[in-house]
Amino acid sequence: MLDKLSEKVSDILKKVSGKAAISEKNIDEAVDAIKMALLEADVNLRVVRRFVNSTIEEAKGEKVLRSVDPGQQFVKIVHDKLVSFLGGTKQDLNLKGPDTISTILMLGLQGSGKTTSSAKLGTKLKKEGRKPLLVACDLVRPAAVEQLFVLGEQAGLPVFKDESAKDVVKVYRDALSWARKNLIDTMIIDTTGRLQIDEIMMAELARLKDASAPDELLLVADSMTGQSAADIAKTFDEKIGLTGVILTKFDSDTRGGAALSLKTVTGKPLKFVGTGEKLGDLEPFYPERVAGRILGMGDVVTLVEKAQEVIDQKEAETLRKKMEKENFTLDDWLSQLRSVKKMGSLKSMLDMIPGMAGQISEEDINKANLKREEAILSSMTRKERANHLIIGPSRRSRIARGSGTSVAEVARLLKQFEKMRTMMKKMSKMGRASALSGGGQEAMLNQLRGRRF
Secondary structure, eight states, X not given: OOHHHXXXXXXXXXXXXXXXXXXXXXXXXXXXXXXHHHHHTTOOHHHHHHXXXXXXXXXXXXXXXXXXXXXXHHHHHHHHHHHHHHTSSOOOOOOOOTTSOEEEEEEOOTTSSHHHHHHHHHHHHHHTTOOEEEEEEOOSSTTHHHHHHHHHHHHTOOEEOOTTOOOHHHHHHHHHHHHHHTTOOEEEEEEOOOSSOOHHHXXXXXXXXXXXXXXXXXXXXXXXXXXXXXXXXXXXXXXXXXXXXXXXXXXXXXOOHHHHHHHHHHSOOEEEEEOSSSTTOEEEOOHHHHHHHHTTOOOHHHHHHHHXXXXXXXXXXXXXXXXXXXXXXXXXXXXXXXXXXXXXOHHXXXXXXTTTTTTSOTTTSOHHHHHHHHHHHHTSOHHHHHOGGGOOHHHHHHHHHHHTOOHHHHHHHHHHHHHHHXXXXXXXXXXXXXXXXXXXXXXXXXXXXXXXX
């Protein structure tokens, strides 16, 4: 979501950070360029002005101009200001203990992703050990109740619905009674949405809020609406009251203004971001990590956390030893391809690696090539994947037929695998930091673009 903004801001800061001495003129020029980048990213004008004024005030102090490394000191100020404007620290949900039922009201306009986000939040809470119940209180949008029920089935979550009901407060009270009998500790209520804010919707939400006394009132906003998302959040907060915001489509190629504007405009924290279409694609919002990505510093912590969710630590250690001894097999390659797919888009992962953001676009990543590789590997026998040296002409022909590819493509994959094994052995000796710089980084880029080493 923040690719274009990150590319521009990181380029601006590179010019300043490399200077042994900087002047007020250098600071003015850099801040002015950052201001234009923020405005182009659709950040609220008032937010941009506050950011610029506070940054200039601090950056022109003696602490920066007379420091040993003024360029780096300036970058740190910009980073800290971004963190502050994004909310400062990660904000958790304020829920009661497991012995008491907590209630979360999901609010938002129609089309913002409210129903899907309800299921995603339920999936996340279930993974954390809670017992959530999805409650279908959107009685206006056609098929809203059925959509929530289908998503609940996919997530393995109970859904309370009453398709004949006309009153959302009655649905809530019936759901609460069911929750008590079934030892539920969290109710996630999907509420009515409209194409735009109107008094009828707000009156219904106010009644539901009074009846349920929710622990959290979360607005679900679409990041693709830019700073309008912040304006919508402000209106909801004034009329209903909010405790936080979930920003959907955070992985989309949008300008990023919503994330940077929300906290300042509304005073409410951005608690979660939707990063994909799957039920597991809901992540806590970490201001410091996002600020690092905007400045081109990457987000290695999130990348590691994603990897830990799908990669077993014992398997990872075994794989490392195989790489060192050049015993990495085609079977290992297939396993890694499948693990990477579970972590999300390759583009989003590359953007988390320091120095890689903006270097490769979605179009550069040859997804079709990666699918062909998986098809070829899947068409091999276990014996062939364990020892690629036995794959002669006749086996290559059979593998090509089974994968719907050509013999040349199978041969190319095997040649690429040999070179990758050699590269991995070098990378394991070099260590992670050096492996992701210079030649190792270029090799990674070339492989993802579908080129040959």
